Amino acid sequence: MASGSAIRGTRVGSGPMSLAERGQPAPRHRVSYWCANGHETEAAFSAEVLEPDTWDCPRCGLPAGQDREHPPDRQRTEPYKTHLAYVKERRSDAEGEVILAEALARLRQLRAG
Missing domain, CATH: 1.20.5 (Single alpha-helices involved in coiled-coils or other helix-helix interfaces)
Known part of the structure; x- marks a missing residue:
């Protein structure tokens, strides 16, 4: 007769699985993005994909680009229309x-x- 426990087969307080049990992580590369306010954001992408040209800055919300000296301009937002x-x-x-x-x-x- 089966028990109704959802965590059957594990013990309380067990640690994370080892690397051998999880398998090898996928190859990645890191890309830095800079916004107009000078914030740097580092994002990790799979080695198989092409990274995007812009990324939203998590600190201020402005678009960030890969060129530190020339970050993308602030996007113009249209006001709400009734x-x-x-x-x-x-x-x-x-x-x-x-x-x-x-x-x-x-x-x-x-x-x-």
Whole structure:
């Protein structure tokens, strides 16, 4: 009869597995990235992949590049737009007045009839 223990086969307080039990780690290479604030971030990548040109700085959030002397510029963020702002981009004030007049006429007709 099996026990309901989820950690069956291990003992409490057992240490980490040895390197022989885990196997060999995958070959890696480290790449340094610098942001505009001068923060250095070191990231490890598999030896089989090409590292990205930019990396987000974990300290300030700015983009960081591999060139220490010329880090990437701060990305321009677009301000939040409301639904009304998007509508105003698509319609002129004159078109808005026509649509409003049509909607009010329909509403008045529903209330009258």
